Amino acid sequence: MDKKVAVVTGSSRGIGRAIALRLAQEGFDIVVNYARSKEAALQTAKEIEALGQKALIVKANVGKVEKIREMFAQIDEAFGRVDVLINNAASGVLRPAIDLEESHWDWTMDINSKALLFCAQEAVKRMEKVGGGKIVSISSLGSIRYLENYTAVGVSKAAVESLTRYLAVELASKNISVNAVSGGAIDTDALKHFPNRDELLADAVAKTPAGRMVEPKDIVNAVLFLLSEQAEMIRGQTIIVDGGRSLLM
DSSP states (O other): OOSOEEEETTOSSHHHHHHHHHHHHTTOEEEEEESSOHHHHHHHHHHHHHTTOOEEEEEOOTTSHHHHHHHHHHHHHHTSOOOEEEEOOOOOOOBOGGGOOHHHHHHHHIIIIIHHHHHHHHHHHHHHHTTOEEEEEEEEGGGTSOOTTBHHHHHHHHHHHHHHHHHHHHHGGGTEEEEEEEEOOOOSGGGGGOTTHHHHHHHHHHHOTTSSOOOHHHHHHHHHHHHSGGGTTOOSOEEEESTTGGGGO
16 A cells, blocks of 8 residues: 555557556556557566566556446555556557548547546546646657648547646646657557558658657656656646657658
């Protein structure tokens, strides 16, 4: 009951996994959330426990409110508190705007945008009991610039960034800070689903002023900073971590 608890949605692999492991290194017990990758979730939990922290594995599609509530009920039983929420889980249909169907739109918005609102509602109830907390979402440059086939995901990430600002204001009085981190192209499993993956990677390598692509550790470092006391007066912001790529558009 005394050890801080971080909920990391979509933490069985990719950036979510990297964040979960880093938070475990920082002394947090971790809620490992996944939707399909059970084996990956088990491996992540194993590595967390090897670091001396507890890991609770919860299968939940965070695009569904009832599943979010069930997840937090399990968290109550296992830990009895929540100190940090990392809104990382993401999905989406990669098609041009005119080819999107209603089901594509709803799926993408539910997992990428609606999840932040309703996970935050549940997390805040627990954070209030421990005197406050931190919420950080993972966004992407597609929220502010055009990316081919990225319409539904880009708009959903723009909604995440806007909701981050609203939550930051409404939750400030509860000692809860809310921010987001937006990354440039990162060569993770998620990028394998992009039909123009090779083009995106080539662009990132050639046109990033910092001289290299963004790596998961860069996003993790930004998240850890926003969770620290040094970021106390940063509220409702989206920190862009792209090595300067967006400056050359």
